[in-house]
Amino acid sequence: MKKLKFQKPTGMHDILGFDQRCFEKISDKVKEIAEFYSFNKIDTPILEDCELFNKGVGLITDIIQKEMYTLKTKGGDCLALRPEGTASVVRAYIEHGMFSYPQPVKLYYMGPFFRYERPQSGRYRQFWQFGFETIGEDHPVYDAQIIQIACGFFSDLNIAISLEINSIGDKECRPAYRRILVRYLKSKSEALCSDCKKRTKDNPLRVLDCKNQKCKEIIDGAPQIMDHLCPDCHSHFKKTLEYLDEMEVSYQLNPHLVRGLDYYTRTVFEFSTLKENEKTLALGGGGRYDKLVKNLGGKDTPAVGVSFGVERIAELMKQINYTDNKKQKNRVFLAQLGDIGKRKSLKLMGELRKHKVATSESFGKDSLKTQMTRASRIGCKVAIIIGQTEALNNSAIIKDMDTGEQKTIEIKDIVMEIKRQLKS
Numbered sequence: 358m359k360k361l362k363f364q365k366p367t368g369m370h371d372i373l374g375f376d377q378r379c380f381e382k383i384s385d386k387v388k389e390i391a392e393f394y395s396f397n398k399i400d401t402p403i404l405e406d407c408e409l410f411n412k413g414v415g416l417i418t419d420i421i422q423k424e425m426y427t428l429k430t431k432g433g434d435c436l437a438l439r440p441e442g443t444a445s446v447v448r449a450y451i452e453h454g455m456f457s458y459p460q461p462v463k464l465y466y467m468g469p470f471f472r473y474e475r476p477q478s479g480r481y482r483q484f485w486q487f488g489f490e491t492i493g494e495d496h497p498v499y500d501a502q503i504i505q506i507a508c509g510f511f512s513d514l515n516i517a518i519s520l521e522i523n524s525i526g527d528k529e530c531r532p533a534y535r536r537i538l539v540r541y542l543k544s545k546s547e548a549l550c551s552d553c554k555k556r557t558k559d560n561p562l563r564v565l566d567c568k569n570q571k572c573k574e575i576i577d578g579a580p581q582i583m584d585h586l587c588p589d590c591h592s593h594f595k596k597t598l599e600y601l602d603e604m605e606v607s608y609q610l611n612p613h614l615v616r617g618l619d620y621y622t623r624t625v626f627e628f629s630t631l632k633e634n635e636k637t638l639a640l641g642g643g644g645r646y647d648k649l650v651k652n653l654g655g656k657d658t659p660a661v662g663v664s665f666g667v668e669r670i671a672e673l674m675k676q677i678n679y680t681d682n683k684k685q686k687n688r689v690f691l692a693q694l695g696d697i698g699k700r701k702s703l704k705l706m707g708e709l710r711k712h713k714v715a716t717s718e719s720f721g722k723d724s725l726k727t728q729m730t731r732a733s734r735i736g737c738k739v740a741i742i743i744g745q746t747e748a749l750n751n752s753a754i755i756k757d758m759d760t761g762e763q764k765t766i767e768i769k770d771i772v773m774e775i776k777r778q779l780k781s
């Protein structure tokens with residue numbers, strides 16, 4: 358086959374057809390939930406100062422070391438295609454002085470993100486995420502609320518999920534745990550993979566989520582942070598779990614869950630697909646990031662958030678045969694014959710739009726049979742037909758696509774009649 362002159366960049370994809378409908382459904386659901394919980398939408402620039410992510414996400418992370426798309430502008434600035442959403446939201450929180458707003462400030466976003474990863478099924482170089490951030494409160498009730506939001510989202514879409522949760526402590530207790538962990542990992546260093554040997558020095562907590570089988574065996578015997586949390590972190594985590602129990606949210610404690618970004622403190626959690634006998638797929642995750650606002654130059658401000666991968670959720674919607682015929686069913690097909698028929702139809706379409714009646718057409722076609730076949734294929738409930746005679750009489754035929762019944766009425770009454778039929 359002849360190679361196309363232009364193809365989408367490796368690891369990137371077009372969103373169209375059914376995928377686009379799933380994206381829209383996800384976006385509508387996110388908006389509905391955000392409005393219910395009083396989250397305001399924020400759109401941040403696709404490009405940000407590289408330093409924002411270096412400082413925010415952390416230099417010793419895969420995102421910064423291997424995956425960030427960076428560029429130098431003509432003015433000499435170093436900008437990065439955003440690899441994640443939280444750092445940008447926090448930058449905006451600081452830049453717009455949101456610490457003076459009533460706290461917590463609740464923000465949500467949805468848009469494309471970029472990571473130079475090895476493309477594979479469910480992993481892209483440009484992918485979409487949506488996320489919720491609650492900034493300005495350290496109370497565990499907000500950790501639980503963020504999880505409640507995520508659970509509500511999946512339950513509304515009939516997607517079964519599993520939730521894993523852990524606490525990774527804070528600056529009081531994590532350094533001591535880190536030392537204990539490093540001592541343990543060094544004693545097993547011979548058997549660790551080369552990445553983990555390096556991580557033992559640079560970012561030892563990351564060793565805990567290595568997928569290498571040999572490393573996993575060593576990790577199973579590693580000291581657990583849960584046994585080393587300071588009293589405040591311990592109590593915070595205990596309360597978070599109590600709220601989840603109260604809401605009857607099921608979760609698994611995973612002492613090895615650390616997440617791949619440096620900004621997390623205390624609660625961390627991850628949502629995955631729930632499939633028996635199959636490898637689970639990460640759908641999203643989040644946690645508390647109490648030091649990020651200060652780290653990026655703001656006041657000491659606690660926060661908690663979550664983000665999800667849209668492509669993976671859209672894929673699941675396909676697998677559970679998600680259908681959304683409602684929109685099609687409420688659609689009208691406007692069929693026409695001849696030149697005056699076209700003219701009258703074009704004008705009528707403007708009227709239908711004003712009254713928010715979704716309308717399809719095949720104005721380029723002259724055969725009525727072709728047009729009606731298309732109307733059935735789309736699944737329209739009603740068709741309007743303006744033939745030569747009707748056009749001359751200022752009338753139109755309305756046809757019920759289910760029963761085949763039809764009647765002729767004056768054009769001026771069409772919109773009202775159509776609305777009545779669509780409601781019935």
Ligand code: AMP
Pocket residue numbers: 441472474479480481482483484485486617639640641642664665666667668669
């Ligand atoms: P993270 O920001 O790494 O915690 O990712 C949160 C979620 O975004 C993941 O669980 C995935 O669902 C999704 N995600 C992350 N990276 C990618 C990618 N390269 N391609 C598709 N989805 C991704």
